[in-house]
Amino acid sequence: MGRSLLTRGAALGLTFILLFMAAGCEKRVERQEKPREDKKMVVGFSLGTLMEDRWIRDRDIFISKAEQENIEVIVNNANKDSDLQYQQVKTMLNQGIDVLVIAPNDSSSEARCVKAAKDKKVPVISYDRLVSNSNVDVYISFDNYQVGKIMAEYLTKHVPKGGYIIIGGSENDSNSNMLYEGAMKVLEPFIDRGDIRILAKTWIDGWIRESAYNFMREELKSNKDNVKAVICGNDSLAWGAIDALSEAQIAEKVQVTGQDADLVACQRIVTGKQALTVYKPIKDLVEKTVEVCMQLYKGEKIKADNVIDDGTYKVPYIFIGVQAVTKDNIKDTVIKDGFHLYEDVYQTE
Numbered sequence: 001m002g003r004s005l006l007t008r009g010a011a012l013g014l015t016f017i018l019l020f021m022a023a024g025c026e027k028r029v030e031r032q033e034k035p036r037e038d039k040k041m042v043v044g045f046s047l048g049t050l051m052e053d054r055w056i057r058d059r060d061i062f063i064s065k066a067e068q069e070n071i072e073v074i075v076n077n078a079n080k081d082s083d084l085q086y087q088q089v090k091t092m093l094n095q096g097i098d099v100l101v102i103a104p105n106d107s108s109s110e111a112r113c114v115k116a117a118k119d120k121k122v123p124v125i126s127y128d129r130l131v132s133n134s135n136v137d138v139y140i141s142f143d144n145y146q147v148g149k150i151m152a153e154y155l156t157k158h159v160p161k162g163g164y165i166i167i168g169g170s171e172n173d174s175n176s177n178m179l180y181e182g183a184m185k186v187l188e189p190f191i192d193r194g195d196i197r198i199l200a201k202t203w204i205d206g207w208i209r210e211s212a213y214n215f216m217r218e219e220l221k222s223n224k225d226n227v228k229a230v231i232c233g234n235d236s237l238a239w240g241a242i243d244a245l246s247e248a249q250i251a252e253k254v255q256v257t258g259q260d261a262d263l264v265a266c267q268r269i270v271t272g273k274q275a276l277t278v279y280k281p282i283k284d285l286v287e288k289t290v291e292v293c294m295q296l297y298k299g300e301k302i303k304a305d306n307v308i309d310d311g312t313y314k315v316p317y318i319f320i321g322v323q324a325v326t327k328d329n330i331k332d333t334v335i336k337d338g339f340h341l342y343e344d345v346y347q348t349e
Contacts, residue, residue, distance in 0.1 A: 040070060040071070040072055041070075041071045041072065041098050041099070041293070041294070041297050042071075042072045042073075042074065042095070042096060042097045042098050043066060043071055043072070043073050043074070043097060043098065043099045043100075043101055043293050044073075044074050044076070044089070044092035044093070044095075044097035044099070044100045044101065045059070045062055045063075045073055045074065045075045045076070045101045045127075046076050046078070046085060046088060046089050046092065046100065046101070046102040046103065046113065047059060047075065047076065047077045047078065047103050048078050048080060048082075048085060048103050048104050048105030048106070048110075048129070049077065049078065049079060049080045049105060050077045050079070051079075051080065052207070052234070052236055052260070052262070053260075053262045053263060053264075054260045054262060054280075054282065055103070057282050058103070058127075058128070058282055058285075058286065059075055059077075061282055061283055061286045062075075062101075062286045062289070062290070063075065065286050065287060065290045066290055066293075069290055069294065071290065071293065071294075074092050074095060074097060076088035076089075076091075076092065078105050080105050080206055081105065082104075082105050082106045082109040082110060085102075085104070085105050085109075085110060085113060086109075086110070086112055086113055086116070089102070089113040089116055089117065090116055093116060093117060093120050093122060097122060098122065098297050099122065099123050099124075099125065099293045099296050099297055100113070100114075100117045100122050100123070100124045100125070101124075101125045101127045101289060101293065102114070102124060102125070102126060102127060102131065102136075103126075103127040103128050103129050104126070104129050104130075104131050106170075106172055107129060107130060107131055107132045107172050107173055107174055108132050108133070108172055110131045110134075111131055111132060111133050111134040113131070114126075114131050114134035114135070114136055115134065118135075123137045123296040123297075124136045124137050125137060125138055125139075125140055125289060125292060125293065125296070126138070126139040126140070126141075126315070127140060127141070127285075127289060128140070128141045128142070128175070128285065129141070129173055129174065129175055130174040130175075130308065130310055130315070131310070132172075132174065132310050132311045132312075133310055133311040133312040133313070134310060134312075134313075135310065135312070135313040135315065136310070136315055137296060137302065137316070138292055138296075138302050138304060138315070138316045138317075138318060139308055139310075139315050139316065139317045139318070140285065140288055140289050140292060140318045140319075140320075141175065141285070141317075141318075141319055141320070142280045142285065142319055142320045142321075142322050143319045143320070143321060143322055144174075144175045144178035144179050144182070144319075145178045145179070145181060145182040146182060146321075146322055147178075147179050147182060147259050147278045147280075147322055148178065148179035148180060148181060148182025148183035148184075148185075148186075148231075149182040149183065149185060149186055150182075150276075150278050150322065150324045151179075151182075151183055151231050151257040151259075151276065151278065152182070152183040152184075152185075152186035152187050152231065153186050154257060154275065154276050154324060154326070155229045155231065155255055155257060155275075156186060156187065156190055156196070158255055158275070159228045159229045159255050160190065160195060160196075161190075161195045161196065161228075162196065162197075162226070162227075162228030162229065163196075163197050163198075163199040163223060163226035163227045163228055163229075164187070164196055164197070164198050164199065164227075164228070164229045164230070164231065165198075165199050165200050165201065165216070165219060165223070165227055165229075165230045165231075165241075166180070166183070166198065166200075166201035166202070166230075166231045167201075167202060167204060167212050167215060167216070167230065167231070167232045167233060167237050167240075167241055168180055168201070168202065168203045168204065168233045169203070169204055169207045169233030169234060169237065170203060170204065170205050170206060170207055171203035171205070173207075174308075174310075176203065176233055179233060179259070183231055197226075199219065199223045199226055199227055200215075200219045200223065202215050204233065204237055207233065207234060207236060207237065209236045209237060209239055209240040210240060211240070212232065212236075212237040212238075212239075212240030212241050213240035213241065213243050213244050214240075214244075216230070216240065216241045216244035216245065217244040217247070217248075220244060220245070220248045220250075224248055224250060227250075227254055228253075228254060228255065229254065229255045229256070229257075230245075230254060230255070230256045230257070231257055232256060232257060232258045233258075233259070234258050234259050234260050235258035235259065235260045235261070235262040235264070235265035235274075235277055236258075236260075236262070237258065238256050238257065238258030238265060238268075238274055238277075239258075239264065239265070239268075241256055242256055242268065242273055242274060246273075251273060252272070252273075255275040255276075256273075256274050256275055257274075257275055257276040257277070257278075258274065258276075258277050258278075259277055259278035259280065259322075260277065260278070260280060261277045261278070261279040261280070261325055261333075261334050261339060261340070262277070263340055263344060263345070265277045266325070266330060266334060266340055266345045267345060267346075267347060269325065269326065269327055269330060270327055270330060270345060270346055272327065275326065276324055276325065276326050277325045278322050278323070278324060278325065279322065279323045279324075279325045279333050279334050279337075279339065280320070280322050281320065281321075281322075281323075281337065281339070282339075284320045285320050288318060288320065292318070302316055302318075304316035304317055304318050305318075306318070306319065330345065
């Protein structure tokens with residue numbers, strides 16, 4: 001009798017297990033019937049700041065391009081607050097984003113944002129600025145080394161002798177360091193010959209224009225008669241430097257370079273107040289980033305011809321070419337490309 005009950009119990013148990021397994025198979029089949037391609041992709045776009053004109057442009061172009069590809073975008077601006085950026089990224093991950101695109105406020109601190117994404121198996125694109133020691137899936141930016149070379153090549157051609165001042169961006173931003181390395185590669189032979197002397201150099205945390213202005217103003221107390229050229233990390237820093245030079249009434253005697261081709265920088269160029277900016281076609285950067293987002297979403301392998309050391313890992317690096325913009329070619333670069341309108345640059349009606 002006991003054996004009979006045991007046999008019936010075993011049979012019932014086996015039946016229950018088989019039914020449970022069948023039910024489980026049915027659920028898996030249901031999920032397989034809805035391929036990823038049928039689900040609208042959601043991208044989280046985390047920006048460290050929107051304080052500079054160029055980042056507003058990045059945001060707007062990115063949203064527009066994503067909409068064309070039927071991609072939903074959640075955008076957050078951390079307003080130069082790394083703790084806030086981390087909280088925003090965690091919120092986006094909880095909202096179910098499929099890919100994280102991050103332009104870090106701080107290249108080191110935002111490694112925790114990448115870790116949070118990887119813990120949820122969400123691929124990460126480091127956008128324009130590299131997140132350090134984090135092993136992002138891919139870094140997409142401009143050729144920042146070339147940006148520095150372009151600035152230095154222009155200045156050494158027009159000011160081959162004299163005192164130079166270097167005002168770099170945030171030291172913890174990999175772009176700042178690449179720009180500096182590119183510039184120094186060109187400047188070193190001139191420095192070694194004694195033709196060029198670096199009067200002063202600094203890093204500006206947060207890329208704050210007022211800090212660049214204050215630094216330049218202080219340096220001019222002892223170097224007013226010696227400074228002939230200034231290399232700035234971007235156009236906002238160039239603006240601060242030029243304001244200080246203007247106050248000292250020597251702006252027309254000093255060649256200043258920047259990058260980003262901000263509208264006000266282009267206006268300064270055509271009026272002779274700034275010598276050069278470097279145009280970085282944001283549209284190209286955005287298009288490549290959206291393309292890679294779709295590849296990551298589909299699980300495809302990313303093609304990158306270059307790698308970059310993030311401090312710990314070798315990361316695939318896709319970079320976009322850049323162009324020098326001066327008074328002589330501004331119509332054939334930023335205006336021709338539609339980056340700025342002629343009437344806005346030349347301030348005509």
